[in-house]
Amino acid sequence: AQKVTQAQTEISVVEKEDVTLDCVYETRDTTYYLFWYKQPPSGELVFLIRRNSFDEQNEISGRYSWNFQKSTSSFNFTITASQVVDSAVYFCALRAPYEGNNRLAFGKGNQVVVIP
Amino acid sequence: DGGITQSPKYLFRKEGQNVTLSCEQNLNHDAMYWYRQDPGQGLRLIYYSQIVNDFQKGDIAEGYSVSREKKESFPLTVTSAQKNPTAFYLCASSIDGTGTKNIQYFGAGTRLSVL
Secondary structure (H helix, E strand, O other): OOEEEOOOOEEEEEOOOOEEEOOEEEOOOOOOEEEEEEEOOOOOOEEEEEEEOOOOOOEEEOOEEEEEEHHHOEEEEEEOOOOHHHOEEEEEEEEOOOOOOOOEEEOOOEEEEEEO | OOOEEEEOOEEEEOOOOOEEEEEEEOOOOOEEEEEEEOOOOOEEEEEEEEEOOEEEEOOOOOOEEEOOOEOOEOOEEEOOOOOOOOEEEEEEEEOOOOOOOOOOEEOOOEEEEEO
16 A cells, blocks of 8 residues: 655754655555645645656755655655744655555654754 | 635534534635644545545545535535544645646645534
8 A cells, every 4th residue: 555654753953954854655556646745833734846756856946855766765855954934844745546546645744843 | 816715723512513614715626635634643534526526535534524516615524423523624625636737735724622
């Protein structure tokens, strides 16, 4: 069955430090989609990125970057030069069209605390 | 502004009472979803609907019911059969339920507590 594991529960960093969030996934589908969402204290989940399984290019968007490696089934997320506004819970999610019937499977999330 | 509106933001339920959480979207999305979030946990799918007048159970549907009479609305009723309803409830929608454009966008959530 499709599964997403985010091992670290809470990560504290001092402002301007980099922080990397690990995401490991499992699926038997050969085509699948990976996502990262941010949940600030207000509660709403904010979509950050979607990656298709057939596109292993890494991506950078401002201070955010993503490293997708099919060989290790990982889709890690790095925040560079962290800021207090980055304090939130970050969720990794997987959508496997056949094995998961197109439903999103979420990891348990990483609580990031940026200390000023 | 296009988006997903959930109401109320906070809701209290008395024992034995049914309560209904509202979710409205003006994004013209076909698919809508309800998730439950407990502290320190990921999101778990309660119900989803890929089209009007159709919906399917998710992983934890017991004690909940939904309807999808209009494209823009997907209310969730927490029934008295749900013995542990205290949680944060999130509604989401996507353009469709199966296509490659299936990015789910979320509302701001409803926090339900039991009195």
